[in-house]
Amino acid sequence: MPAVSLVHKPVTTVPTDTALLERFAAGDRTALDDLFDRYRSVAYRVAFRLLGREADALDAVQDAFVKLLTNLDRFRGHSSFKTWLLRIVSNAALDVGRHRKRVARIPQGPREETPDRFGPDYSPAPDSELSRADLRMKIEAALARLPDTQRQTFVLHVEGGLSYREVADALEISIGTVMSRLFYARQKLKTLLADQVEP
Numbered sequence: 001m002p003a004v005s006l007v008h009k010p011v012t013t014v015p016t017d018t019a020l021l022e023r024f025a026a027g028d029r030t031a032l033d034d035l036f037d038r039y040r041s042v043a044y045r046v047a048f049r050l051l052g053r054e055a056d057a058l059d060a061v062q063d064a065f066v067k068l069l070t071n072l073d074r075f076r077g078h079s080s081f082k083t084w085l086l087r088i089v090s091n092a093a094l095d096v097g098r099h100r101k102r103v104a105r106i107p108q109g110p111r112e113e114t115p116d117r118f119g120p121d122y123s124p125a126p127d128s129e130l131s132r133a134d135l136r137m138k139i140e141a142a143l144a145r146l147p148d149t150q151r152q153t154f155v156l157h158v159e160g161g162l163s164y165r166e167v168a169d170a171l172e173i174s175i176g177t178v179m180s181r182l183f184y185a186r187q188k189l190k191t192l193l194a195d196q197v198e199p
Contacts, residue, residue, distance in 0.1 A: 017081035024072075036065060039082060042160055043089045049155040050093040052140040056100060060093040067092065079169035086160045087170035090152045097148075142192040150185040153178055 015023070015034070023031035043064065048057035068088050075084055143151055156167045157178070167178045 018077070021072075021075070021081065032069070035081070039085055042082070043085065045159045046086055046089050046155050047093040047096075049140075049143060049159045050090060050151060051097055051100075052144055056096050057093070060096045061089060063096065064089040064092040079166065082160075083162060083166040083170045086156055086162060090156055090160075090170070094148055094152060138193060139189075142189050145192060146185055146188055150181045150188070153181040154185040154189075157182060 015031075017035065017038075020031040020035050024035075040061070043061045044057055047060040047064070048054065051057050051060060064085070068085060071088075075081065143155070146154065153167055153171065156162050156170055157164070160167075162170060164175050164178045164182075168175045171178070
């Protein structure tokens with residue numbers, strides 16, 4: 001019987017957020033890049049769900065990462081880094097949304113109209129079947145009609161993947177308030193989308 005040789009492959013472990021933060025504090029600038037790469041997608045999804053427009057979501061994520069970088073020394077580890085980051089992202093997204101509403105109220109001269117491919121489309125579907133893109137636009141429009149606090153809580157939980165406790169930590173509210181906001185957000189979304197989706 002031939003000898004069996006066991007070749008041990010080196011086990012590569014993914015560094016924790018804490019380890020990356022410690023490396024950054026020690027002067028390793030690549031550690032921050034690793035953290036940004038790790039959370040860029042979820043940060044964008046949260047911002048996009050809160051704003052409904054790609055350009056605004058990208059602006060919010062950029063603003064959030066700048067705020068995070070300038071305030072990194074304030075992170076004390078009372079919550080996870082992801083929770084802290086998504087709090088900053090959601091607040092930046094709400095700021096961008098409020099700024100967008102203020103700018104929209106200011107009368108502007110005529111400009112060339114371009115279709116907004118990420119905004120809600122209220123025109124009827126070309127056929128009777130509700131396509132996935134149509135449903136996505138209707139969900140985005142319904143999310144936009146939620147109060148900011150409910151929308152922020154809902155998006156952090158659903159898109160951000162945060163637990164009730166993490167959402168509570170991120171928003172500095174009680175778990176009961178998180179549950180209440182999620183309940184009312186779901187009820188309102190169900191009502192807003194009831195006539196959009198045929199059984």
